[in-house]
Every structure is written in structure tokens, then in C-alpha cells.
Amino acid sequence: xxxxxxxxxxxxxxxxxxxxxxxxxYVTLWFSLIxxxxxxxxxxxxxxxxxxGRLDLRIFTEFPSSSPERAGARPAILGSIWVIGTTALITVxxxxxxxxxxxxFANKKSRINxxxxxxxxxxxxxxSVVYGLLALAFLSALGVGDKNIVIAGAFALSLLILxxxxxxxxxxxxxxxxxxxxxxxxxxATPLQTTLRSTLPAAVPGIAxxxxxxLSRALGEAAPLLLxxxxxxxxxxxxxxxxxxxTMPIQIFNWTGRPQEEFHVLAAATSVVLMGLLLMMxxxxxxxxxxxxxxx
Amino acid sequence: xxxxxxxxxxxxxxxGSALAPKSKRRLEAVVRGGFAVAAGVSVVTTIGIVIALLTxxxxxxxxxxxxxxxxxxxxxxxxxxxxxxxxxxxxATMWTTAIALTFAIPLGLGAAIFLAEYASPRLRKILKPVxxxxxxxxxxxxxxxxxxxxxxxxxxxxxxxxxGTFSVLAAGFVMGVMIIPTIASISxxxxxxVPMSMRQGSAALGANRMQTSLRxxxxxxxxxxxxxxxxxxxxxxxxxxxxxxxxxxQARVVTGLLEQGQTMTGFIASAALGDSRxxxxxxxxxFAVGLLLFVLTLxxxxxxxxxxxxxxxxx
Numbered sequence: 001x002x003x004x005x006x007x008x009x010x011x012x013x014x015x016x017x018x019x020x021x022x023x024x025x026y027v028t029l030w031f032s033l034i035x036x037x038x039x040x041x042x043x044x045x046x047x048x049x050x051x052x053g054r055l056d057l058r059i060f061t062e063f064p065s066s067s068p069e070r071a072g073a074r075p076a077i078l079g080s081i082w083v084i085g086t087t088a089l090i091t092v093x094x095x096x097x098x099x100x101x102x103x104x105f106a107n108k109k110s111r112i113n114x115x116x117x118x119x120x121x122x123x124x125x126x127x128s129v130v131y132g133l134l135a136l137a138f139l140s141a142l143g144v145g146d147k148n149i150v151i152a153g154a155f156a157l158s159l160l161i162l163x164x165x166x167x168x169x170x171x172x173x174x175x176x177x178x179x180x181x182x183x184x185x186x187x188x189a190t191p192l193q194t195t196l197r198s199t200l201p202a203a204v205p206g207i208a209x210x211x212x213x214x215l216s217r218a219l220g221e222a223a224p225l226l227l228x229x230x231x232x233x234x235x236x237x238x239x240x241x242x243x244x245x246x247t248m249p250i251q252i253f254n255w256t257g258r259p260q261e262e263f264h265v266l267a268a269a270t271s272v273v274l275m276g277l278l279l280m281m282x283x284x285x286x287x288x289x290x291x292x293x294x295x296x
Numbered sequence: 297x298x299x300x301x302x303x304x305x306x307x308x309x310x311x312g313s314a315l316a317p318k319s320k321r322r323l324e325a326v327v328r329g330g331f332a333v334a335a336g337v338s339v340v341t342t343i344g345i346v347i348a349l350l351t352x353x354x355x356x357x358x359x360x361x362x363x364x365x366x367x368x369x370x371x372x373x374x375x376x377x378x379x380x381x382x383x384x385x386x387x388a389t390m391w392t393t394a395i396a397l398t399f400a401i402p403l404g405l406g407a408a409i410f411l412a413e414y415a416s417p418r419l420r421k422i423l424k425p426v427x428x429x430x431x432x433x434x435x436x437x438x439x440x441x442x443x444x445x446x447x448x449x450x451x452x453x454x455x456x457x458x459x460g461t462f463s464v465l466a467a468g469f470v471m472g473v474m475i476i477p478t479i480a481s482i483s484x485x486x487x488x489x490v491p492m493s494m495r496q497g498s499a500a501l502g503a504n505r506m507q508t509s510l511r512x513x514x515x516x517x518x519x520x521x522x523x524x525x526x527x528x529x530x531x532x533x534x535x536x537x538x539x540x541x542x543x544x545x546q547a548r549v550v551t552g553l554l555e556q557g558q559t560m561t562g563f564i565a566s567a568a569l570g571d572s573r574x575x576x577x578x579x580x581x582x583f584a585v586g587l588l589l590f591v592l593t594l595x596x597x598x599x600x601x602x603x604x605x606x607x608x609x610x611x
């Protein structure tokens with residue numbers, strides 16, 4: 001392109017890149033982005049400064065207590081780890097298998113598969129409390145008296161994030177170019193071999209990123225567990241799938257509702273710990289995405 | 297490949313190694329069947345939700361008329377003089393959702409256009425994950441922030457507005473920021489998926505970037521953008537912890553930004569704290585409100601899906 005000529009053309013035209021309206025538009029866009037980031041910074045600053053008074057080892061070592069000086073979030077931290085670990089064991093295999101079926105094998109035109117597809121999209125938009133109600137009704141129907149057990153919480157959270165795992169896995173599979181599948185098939189591989197040895201490995205970074213993000217959503221979730229009675233005083237370490245538990249978000253909710261200021265400080269301190277954990281998970285997901293994901 | 301080297305395929309064979317390819321096909325069918333069953337779990341979940349919500353709700357509506365539930369404006373399920381008009385809860389949900397969208401739609405779409413059309417690939421690679429951090433913050437933490445900072449510091453101290461401990465404004469605003477990344481991220485994906493040739497065509501016709509963004513890329517990506525907004529709406533309607541902490545606990549019809557109000561989700565969360573016996577009216581009330589919430593979000597979502605399907609463009 002002859003640069004001098006194009007320059008005169010753009011400056012003469014009313015729709016120049018540097019006339020007033022595009023500039024205002026540009027600034028507005030910047031503001032939209034900055035607003036969210038400034039909110040994030042303010043939130044982090046506020047929570048960290050509020051929580052800093054109690055951000056010490058006691059959070060990790062002490063059990064909840066009616067006296068704020070002696071209270072900690074040890075069982076809540078361990079409870080979160082138990083529940084999320086169990087959730088991962090249930091939801092990742094199930095979600096990846098579903099996604100492989102829908103993306104690779106299902107006849108896209110068959111009614112059943114189109115129904116499943118719409119269904120997954122709908123489930124992703126179902127509010128999290130509804131999953132709590134589902135788990136509550138299901139466990140009541142089974143006659144489970146004490147619903148505040150790790151496996152029940154993980155069940156509710158697994159159903160909650162399953163659609164997210166399915167959708168992100170499907171996207172990851174879809175991003176693998178069809179030429180890779182064709183190449184594999186042309187070399188004589190069966191459809192299943194093609195999927196498991198060519199398509200799936202190429203999609204692993206995307207799947208890992210999506211799954212980690214889904215699990216971090218489950219880690220921060222409180223509403224479904226609230227319905228299963230997780231808002232309890234736990235003075236022991238959870239030690240199995242059938243163990244009673246509370247989680248960090250539930251503990252934060254509990255302390256937020258107390259009238260004493262000291263408990264609000266504890267809630268903020270526990271929030272810092274929770275967000276630290278989430279940040280690590282998010283960081284890992286982003287690292288995997290940026291490091292391993294190929295752009296075809 | 298020889299039959300003996302086909303490993304696990306042989307073990308499933310009925311008629312020996314000579315038919316290995318067939319056995320392999322059988323194994324394939326079994327594994328693929330397993331995938332299909334896994335996909336069926338989502339359908340079972342939906343059926344489970346419908347049954348779980350309907351059964352107690354039907355019991356509820358045996359005691360309370362649908363008319364009283366839908367049109368009644370007094371919500372007092374736990375009082376001796378019990379009343380089951382759901383309007384107060386619906387009004388609070390509508391206020392918080394509307395406030396959230398007022399902030400989230402312009403800010404989310406602005407951020408999306410910036411990321412998709414203006415940011416260099418390097419800048420986008422940094423900014424997008426940072427913005428997505430907003431979606432990663434737990435909702436209890438948002439609730440905590442809405443109650444102790446937005447409501448008591450910003451609204452009360454800085455603006456000096458008259459309000460109580462809680463307000464739908466504080467909860468709605470924070471909820472709006474929470475859904476910015478939902479709207480921004482999905483819209484940005486949709487706009488980035490618009491082929492470069494369309495932008496080049498637009499530029500070749502003399503359009504500047506603003507015109508290209510608004511008149512070419514935005515319409516081309518509209519299906520994804522609408523989906524993003526609708527997903528934002530249903531997240532706002534269904535969000536529980538922020539409103540349970542910061543919007544208030546008294547169910548009264550909300551008439552202003554600075555009033556407190558209990559949303560549908562807020563009621564479910566607070567009622568879960570009380571010990572409701574299975575089968576009692578308190579227990580059934582939870583599910584009736586849950587059913588309403590579910591039907592509402594499902595309807596919103598169906599509108600989105602059908603809308604998206606009708607105007608979807610494939611490149």
C-alpha cells in the first residue's frame with residue numbers, strides 16, 4: 001500500500017480513526033475494562049487490609065470458637081479440600097466422557113442428541129441453589145438423615161459443574177482441526193483410536209483449563225451446601241467420604257452474619273486464604289492454557 | 297496390525313484371535329456406549345430436578361392456592377398468621393437483577409469490544425485472564441464486600457445516602473460486576489470468531505475501527521453476544537450468596553434502590569438455615585420458590601437458545 005496516499009485519504013475522510021467520535025468510543029472501551037479491574041483492586045485491598053489483623057497461623061490451626069481470638073478455619077479448609085477433591089473424582093471423568101460422546105460420536109442430527117445438547121446448555125444456567133434443592137430432595141428420598149456429609153456435598157457440586165466441564169471439553173475438542181482426525185483415520189485408526197490417541201491428547205490443555213476453572217467455581221460455592229446443612233459447628237477434621245464437614249465459603253458466611261466486628265475480620269482473613277487457593281488454581285489453568293494450547 | 301498385538305481387544309472376543317478386528321469393533325461399541333451413558337447423566341439430572349422440585353411443590357399447592365402464591369403481596373411463611381404471596385421475593389429479585397444488568401451490559405460489552413477489536417494479542421493475553429479473575433471471586437466474598445464496603449462505606453459514608461444495613465443497590469451493583477466477565481468473555485469469543493476478511497472488507501470500504509466494530513463485527517457476532525447477556529441474566533436471577541448477605545432478610549415489596557429486600561434465592565438460603573422437617577409446609581415452601589426460580593431461568597434460557605439458533609451465522 002502506498003502509505004502517503006492512504007494517509008491523505010484517511011485524514012480527508014470524515015470517518016477518520018482520530019476524529020472525535022472514534023476517540024470517545026475508544027476511551028469508553030478503555031473505561032469499561034478499567035472499571036472491572038479497579039473494582040477488583042479495591043475489593044482485594046479492602047478484604048486484605050480488613051483481614052490482615054487475623055491473617056496468621058491460627059486460621060490454619062484452630063477450630064471455630066465462640067471467642068474470636070481463639071477461632072480458626074482449620075476444619076473449613078480441610079473440608080473444602082475433601083469436598084472439591086471428591087467432586088473432581090466424580091465430575092471430570094463423567095464430563096469428559098459426555099463431551100466425547102456429544103462432540104465426536106453422536107449423530108448431530110438425531111433428536112436425542114440435540115435434546116441432550118440443549119439440555120446441557122440449560123443445566124449450565126440452572127441456579128446453584130436449585131442443585132442444592134435437588135440434592136436435598138434426593139437424599140431425603142433415600143432416607144439419609146444427616147445430609148451434611150462430604151459425599152453428599154460433592155454430589156451436589158458435581159451436578160452443578162458437570163455442564164461447565166462438558167461445555168469446555170466440547171470446545172476444546174472442537175478446536176482440534178478436523179485434519180488431525182482425518183489423518184488418523186487415513187492411517188487406519190478406528191474412530192475410537194482416533195479420539196483417544198489423536199483428538200483427546202490435542203485437547204488436553206483446553207480440558208484441563210476448563211476443568212480447573214469449573215472446580216474453582218465449586219470451591220467458592222456455598223449455596224447448595226447451605227441447603228444440605230453444612231452451616232454447622234465442626235470441631236473435628238473431616239476424615240472420609242461420610243465425614244461431617246464445613247467449607248471455607250460456609251464458614252465465611254457464618255462469620256459474616258455474626259454481630260461482633262472480630263468475626264467479620266475472621267471472615268475477611270478466611271476470604272484471603274480462599275482467594276489465595278483460587279488464585280493458585282486459576283494461575284495453573286492460565287499457565288496451562290498459555291503454555292500448552294496450540295492455535296491451529 | 298496383527299491380531300495378537302491388539303491387546304485388550306482380544307480379551308473381549310467371543311470367537312478367538314482370528315476375529316480380532318471384529319472384537320475391536322465390539323470394544324469400540326462398548327466404550328462408545330459408555331460415553332453415551334455419561335452424556336445421559338445430564339438428562340437424568342434434569343429429570344431429577346423436575347421431580348425433586350415438583351413433588352414437594354404439588355404438596356405445597358394443595359395447601360396454598362396458585363393465585364395466592366403468584367399474586368399475593370405478603371410473604372410470611374413462618375408466621376402464625378402465615379401468608380404465601382411470592383411478589384415481595386420476585387420484586388427483590390427483579391430489582392437486584394435490573395441493577396446488575398445496568399452495570400454489567402455496557403461495561404461487559406465495552407470490555408469485550410476492546411479486547412476483541414482494539415487490544416494487541418499480547419495485551420489481550422494479559423488483560424483477559426485478569427478480567428476473568430472477577431468471575432473467580434467466590435460469591436460469599438462479594439457478599440462480604442457488598443455489605444461491609446459498598447453498603448456501609450461507599451453508599452452510607454461517601455455518598456451519604458439514607459439506607460439501612462442492607463440494600464438492593466449494594467447487592468445488585470456487586471452482582472453486576474460479578475457478571476461483567478461472563479458477558480465480556482463470551483462476547484469477546486464471539487467477536488474474535490468473526491473472520492478477519494470481514495474486517496478487512498469493512499476497512500477497504502473506508503470504515504474506521506469504531507464503524508467496523510459496531511456495524512460489522514458486532515452484528516456478525518450478535519448471536520454470541522445475546523447468549524452472553526442472557527447467561528448474565530440467569531446468573532443474576534439465580535445468584536444466592538451475595539443477596540443472602542447484602543440485600544436483606546425481610547420480604548417486603550421493594551420500591552426503591554436503597555431499600556432492603558429478600559430475593560427468591562435469598563429466601564431459600566435463609567430458610568435452609570432453619571431446621572425444616574421433610575414434608576412440613578416450611579420444607580415444601582422452599583421447593584415451591586425453587587420451582588418458580590427454575591422455571592424462570594429455564595424460560596430465559598430457552599428464549600436465548602431459540603434466538604441464537606434463529607440468527608446464528610456460520611463462517
